[in-house]
Amino acid sequence: MQNKDIEARRVDAISRGVGVMTQIYAERAENSEIWDAEGNRYIDFASGIAVLNTGHRHPKVIDAVKAQLDRFTHTCHQVVPYENYVTLAERLNALVPSSEPMKTIFVTTGAEALENSIKIARASTGRNAVIAFTGGFHGRTFMGMALTGKVAPYKLGFGSMPADVFHAPFPVEMHGVTEADSMAALDKLFKADVDPNRVAAIVIEPVQGEGGFYVAPVSFMKSLRALCDQHGILLIVDEVQTGFARTGKMLAVEHYGIEPDMVTMAKSLAGGFPLAAVTGKAKIMDGPAPGGLGGTYGGNPLGIAAANAVLDVIDEEKLCDRANSLGQRLKQRLESLRDSVPEIVDIRGPGFMNAVEFNDVKTNLPSADFANRVRAKALEKGLILLTCGVHGNVIRFLAPITIQDTVFSEALDILEESIKESRVA
Structure with missing residues (x-):
């Protein structure tokens, strides 16, 4: 052929x-x-x-999926749950840097993880507005497109984006945007466009993926954390592309010495099988009412089995x-x-x-x-x-x-x- x-x-x-x-x-x-x-x-x-x-x-990932195939392939976790979903959630809760108890949900794609992080942020804060950054990429669903800071090709021809999504410039000094410029833009945004008391979350990739692999400076991430704490805003770190050993740490946020409120994960989490997650502080993750989160294929048993094996491989190798x-x-x-x-x-x-x-x-x-x-x-x-x-x-x-x-x-x-x-x- x-x-x-x-x-x-x-x-x-x-x-x-x-x-x-x-x-x-x-x-x-x-x-x-x-x-x-x-x-x-x-x-x-x-x-x-x-x-x-x-x-x-990877042989260990394939063996884990084959073993799961011999047991069952789907029950829908919301109907008949399974233990390895719980195990993986416990492992991710332990991975994300936090001094507080953590909880996790599983979905299928990175875009779905971002969508759910916004749902959780809005439910737990009672606020609507969200801030993301130019050059960021957060998926191809409507909220994902709205958060994404690049028009072509992701937003072309798809009409109006969801409301209450704002963008600030991502600091890239070689392209004329300093950390001070970015922080000043956020201050201007709060003065001209949105009351910070209406902002539920700020979403950021610690290293922009589709946007060009630009690395957020440590001091900038610390400033964002302080700004969020000042105004009661949640900090969501998008680790869909940066996660699982890619940056030399299990998660890129570990380079920054800060605690995120939520982390979104997907891509290498399950070594080629569709799986995504949102892990965050328990008090925030419990904001939505029972039934408000989930999905028919969310936390598919094959993806869960693969992900548990992936975490083992990263550690062992x-x-x-x-x-x-x-x-x-x-x-x-x-x-x-x-x-x-x-x-x-x-x-x-x-x-x-x-x-x-x-x-x-x-x-x-x-x-x-x-x-x-x-x-x-x-x-x-x-x-x-x-x-x-x-x-x-x-x-x-x-x-x-x-x-x-x-x-x-x-x-x-x-x-x-x-x-x-x-x-x-």
Whole structure:
């Protein structure tokens, strides 16, 4: 079977709204490698957009899911509950930094986790308004789109967004926005647009995902925590992309020395199976009335089994330490290219949540063209990369943290070749 034949069928059968980055069709995958329908091998530096921190088909995850398959696949936890749901909730409650008792709910997707965090915030505070940040990405449902700080392509053509959602600029000094600017914008927002006593929550990614892998400064996160405490606002930390060892900590919020009120999680939580969670302070999580939270597939038994195994793997294989080691190697290789590739304007990211940003050398403006040339050349050589950023000029690196050393070295060579060749394209 040929990729091009399947692609022709896709165009006829599937809405154009479902954008597809490559025209290679997966046949099988193992750890950090994918083989397509034609037998071609690719190194996966996308991980299904940060879903596979423990790699494709980690043996312990697969064994846990197979064992669950032999027991039952669905009862709906709200109808007939099951113990491993409780166990996973207990484990997540212990992971989130807090001096207070914590509680958890399980849903299916990251967007659904964000939706439910807003429901919980509104129910527990009696307030309606929510503040998010420019460049943030929080999902494709209507509240997810409203929270997302990027119009194209996520909001185009979908009409009015939910009310009482406001945005402040995310601090990115290289693009002219300082921490002081962001805090001043919040102060101006409270004076011009929304009474802080009406704000239920502030939502932030500690490292922006789709927005460009920009890292929130420690001092900024501490200032947000203080601002929320001052006005009785809840701080929701979106860890959908940053969670589960990606940043060198189990959760990125651990880098900041603050306690969030709620944390949203998904993606790598269940190692490739659909599962998401909201974990927060018990007094907040109990705000909604019984029946106000849930979902038919929320906390599906297969996803729960996979997630318990994922947490075991991260601990047993010391993936937080490995993320730091791999990220250091990647950034060192990129740094070695700076003199010969002046298009590189920044290399960043904690742990193994790394990115490189490119500008046009003639205009010194963000260059999506250069980033896309690198991505395309790498794909030709068998390396799958993702671009991101408000300007589309950033390549983000999301390889499995379990990637084999030999495969990682091979990928770094391909990446270097692709970047250098893009200069003369």
